[in-house]
Amino acid sequence: MGALRSVYLDNNATTQMRPEALEAMLPYLKEMYGNPSSAHRFGRATKTRISEAREVIAGAIGANPEEVYFTSGGTESDNLAIKGHAWADKKASGGHIVTSTIEHPAVLEVCKYLSKNGFDLAKVDVDADAIVDPENVREAIEDNTSLVTIMHANNEVGSIQPVKEIAAIVKEKGVTMHSDAVQSFLKIPVNVDDLGVDLLSLSGHKVNGPKGVGALYIRKGTAMRPLAHGGHHERGMRGGTENVAGIIGFAKTVEIGLAEMEDNSKRLKAMRDELQRRIAETIPNVKLNGHPEKRLPGTLNMSFECIEGEALLINLDMAGLAISTGSACSSGSLDPSHVLMAMGIPHEIIHGSLRFSFGHENKMEDVDYVMEKLPKVIDTLRAISPLWDVKKGRPISLEEAAGGALRH
Numbered sequence: 001m002g003a004l005r006s007v008y009l010d011n012n013a014t015t016q017m018r019p020e021a022l023e024a025m026l027p028y029l030k031e032m033y034g035n036p037s038s039a040h041r042f043g044r045a046t047k048t049r050i051s052e053a054r055e056v057i058a059g060a061i062g063a064n065p066e067e068v069y070f071t072s073g074g075t076e077s078d079n080l081a082i083k084g085h086a087w088a089d090k091k092a093s094g095g096h097i098v099t100s101t102i103e104h105p106a107v108l109e110v111c112k113y114l115s116k117n118g119f120d121l122a123k124v125d126v127d128a129d130a131i132v133d134p135e136n137v138r139e140a141i142e143d144n145t146s147l148v149t150i151m152h153a154n155n156e157v158g159s160i161q162p163v164k165e166i167a168a169i170v171k172e173k174g175v176t177m178h179s180d181a182v183q184s185f186l187k188i189p190v191n192v193d194d195l196g197v198d199l200l201s202l203s204g205h206k207v208n209g210p211k212g213v214g215a216l217y218i219r220k221g222t223a224m225r226p227l228a229h230g231g232h233h234e235r236g237m238r239g240g241t242e243n244v245a246g247i248i249g250f251a252k253t254v255e256i257g258l259a260e261m262e263d264n265s266k267r268l269k270a271m272r273d274e275l276q277r278r279i280a281e282t283i284p285n286v287k288l289n290g291h292p293e294k295r296l297p298g299t300l301n302m303s304f305e306c307i308e309g310e311a312l313l314i315n316l317d318m319a320g321l322a323i324s325t326g327s328a329c330s331s332g333s334l335d336p337s338h339v340l341m342a343m344g345i346p347h348e349i350i351h352g353s354l355r356f357s358f359g360h361e362n363k364m365e366d367v368d369y370v371m372e373k374l375p376k377v378i379d380t381l382r383a384i385s386p387l388w389d390v391k392k393g394r395p396i397s398l399e400e401a402a403g404g405a406l407r408h
């Protein structure tokens, strides 16, 4: 038996903070405690650093600094983008919103809330690889559509959406376009002009920054209403004293992550592809979920037939492996993943799905470790599954199951 290690492969849920980000933050948790709104030297010092951080985030997405608004993370950015625009624009264009069936709950739940409060909602389906067809978005847009919100890359299966093509259609119709780029940022290029979006959400803790900080890009001229009223923070768009240390840590990780993006993404993809290849080669009856190529470099979602994902997760956790079934937000609930359901995957297969998500600290040895543990756990679980024929090494067929039932 090999030694027990601890391997973290849940980087789409959250990431380890870069030491450089922590170092950059520390002074702002100690001696540099001035309120950026204060006129004295303590306040001016932190205000300057926030301006610099804003420039870093803006530069990373090709925006102007005055179009970047700091928030508490991806969820708040999505809320502000969707509610903020929907409320501001309702009179002018109407109350219709278009989204997709595979969005993160931070988008879907906001849309659901609005649909119960005077707005109409259209949800565009995805194909079997979890990709939105831009033509379906065109069809969903009505005369009174005020916002289209489609994520850049999916958090569960990693499929990358054709946001540029979708935004071109949306703009042709004179509608505002939002994209949640929380998962794609610093893994693939994210440029607001290239994508053609008006609103774009980012989060710090998904990119090796601190938790509790994020940003919303708002293109100049986009109709917006704030959600949090208070002081004049963030040019009146988001009241509340800024998370100074968080903002500085976020900017630091973005600075490094952007410089390393190309190399890092190559490494993530190499590890991801190696794991995918070895799982497919070693374990029978497995299936890849998500687009084979148009996918985030570090994301691998696979279904294991005749396996209960929760049992798999617990067994792998005991073996030191941190992996997720579906999205982190839905763990704790036994509901099948809405993303895998939208892709048309049967319930029993969805329940045996695992998401491996690599980060920049992972090494190829981590793939070896997964392959040391995973096949054994799968064998053990299949051996006790009533749906698996151990002798034949395959699932029990419908006829066999019916025959078995008839004998009893």
Ligand code: PLP
Pocket (backbone or CB within 6 Å): 012, 013, 072, 073, 074, 075, 076, 078, 104, 106, 151, 153, 154, 155, 180, 182, 183, 203, 204, 205, 214, 328, 329
């Ligand atoms: N959007 C996507 C696509 C995500 O994956 C997540 C986190 O799981 C969020 C939004 C929410 O971000 P945060 O945790 O910063 O609120």
